[in-house]
Amino acid sequence: MNIGKELNYQWQVNVLGRSALRLNRILMARKAGKGQLGKSRLLTPPLNTSIWTKELIGQHYLRGRYANSHGKVAWVTSGAPIEFLKALDFYLLYPENHGALCGAARAAEGLSIEAEKAGYSRDICSYARTDIGAMLSGKTPVGRLPKPDLLLACTNICQTVLHWYRVLAHHFQVPLILIDTPFIYTEMTDHAVAFVKAQLEEAIIVAEKVAGKPLDPRRFKEVTRLSMLASELWLELLRRNRHRPAPISVFDQFTQMAPIVEMRGEASTVDLYAAMLKEVDQRIEQGIGVVPEERLRLLWDNLPVWYRLRYLAEFLGAHGAVIVASTYTNAWAELGPQMDPEHPMESMARTYMYPILNRGTGEKLATMRQMIQDYHLDGAILHSDRSCKPYSVGQMDQRDRLMRQDDLPALLLEADHNDPRSYSEEQVANRLTAFMEMLEAA
Amino acid sequence: MAKIEALGVDVGSTTVKMVAVNDHGEMVWHMLEEADPRAADQVSRFLAEAARRFGSLNGVPLVATGYGRKLVQQAARQVTEISCHAMGIYAELGHGGTLVDIGGQDSKAIRISDSGKVIDFAMNDKCAAGTGRFLENTAGRLRVPLQEMGQDALSSADEVPISSTCTVFAESEVISLIAQGIPVPAILKGLHRSLVKRVAAMISSVGLTAPLMLSGGVVKNPAIRAMLAEETGSAVTLPDHPQLMGAYGAALYALRIAE
């Protein structure tokens, strides 16, 4: 270890950065105390714990900024089996989350254009374009991203990541671990579990080599336990929306979910969600909902439209409509029950084959149907995401079936998760207004 | 002179329509003009004309619909064209079914229940294919007047398929077909088919519940009516004023305010 570099890391991250973030938290908490947090007249103020989320994410990217001088770094896909990497003390960067952050900060379009200038097609996932653009230009709203020592891509979300990570491996000249998770059409077979487990065993050998130390089995179990706890708490949080009025809108979940994705396996994520659950329960007790008067309860399918979160929340809020459930935020809640800290290898194999995008489209329909029951839904908005094909495929049929077989009004809304050029506000507003009028008249 | 109780205006991208209704919700007056980019001025002119005919409009509520509805400051309320079209056609024809409205720059399909409620809808407003603009552009190339296009297309036994769905590319396809000496009516028939197929796809996305009801300026074209019936296998029904259904529905919404 280079002592000078390590001292600089400690100074920047644990002294300067941490104090700055803490000060920011105190100032925001003071604002919240005065009822000044959140400027919306249509929506109730955000959760106080959202200040904490912000601080955690700030710390995460701050650590990332200096991570190369402190230890090993791995770039991983959002649904990758990361527990062994965490146990080996890798700093984990999630390019998709970074992409979403760029989307919310309205930086994604410019970065996508950087990638397109280098020859990447506009038909490619806009997360991939955003991140490749950031990689090529060195620009990012978080200041600086650490270089990877290792890459881990898992095909449980899409095939895009397979090619995307090959680009990264070529660019950074670092090893790439690829975990191929067989698609589950109807059920998870034992030989598929064995196949993924075998890949994980090999992956651990590579990761140990890069980390320069062996995997400590006790730590591995502990990280798996923390992942499980966080996922279980997240599931509980989402379930609280069965109450009327719903205490936490899916638009808030979209921003509050960052830690369950990029900081799972950490104790602070578990603490955060435990506190958030407490606050949500207080809201339920006090009868505080997302909007002052909840009239319509809706479902959201697919990724968020990161650059228009607030606009959409307020647009719906003006009609007393709240998105109370979503297949997307649920994707990380579904993982907890699959995890078993006593058998981390087996459990990792099962858990990471289970994400919704790795199962047949009928499974997503079944999830939505269950949500109609559990969350007392009045309608569904299916975001047809221009550049996330695996999530959008099947939506036409799903919409059809929800309408015809379940009597649930459903709207297909065309947009893109990160590329505002594939989003037309005038038309989105027109469809949403017509949909609201239709639900209100029903 | 009839007394009017409420007004509706439909500010579309091609035309602007205003309808007045009496206390029974019957259409007693209407006005229609090409759309002026200064929508607010145009609506003021319409209102002045209504006032000239019916006297003061004090206490006569106005509801606006159509793409330019937000520009109508005089309106008591804005309602989308989906709700207004459903309201208008149901009042006029007295039954539910699937309504297709093909306008100059957009088209929509709406499934309406037996009680007149919107059950489902689909809109095409992102792309000129599937709207009147598609025919307008391509027929312009063939130098056929808009009013005669439909008849000409129906008169042809032959039909050449147009492979481009994009309006701009269809135009160049038409030019090359003319250069190959293909008779104009056969090209026209192909163009109508292309439009009708797009619309039929939209109909199937909301589901066809007979009867198929048509509205919008483009359905005055006989080839569109005939080919839509052929393509969907359903008889088509038209209101007396297919272009006014949005404005009529808006006036009926206004009547609710008046009451």
Ligand code: SF4
């Ligand atoms: S294509 Fe979809 S699943 Fe794949 S990385 Fe992009 S957003 Fe994620």
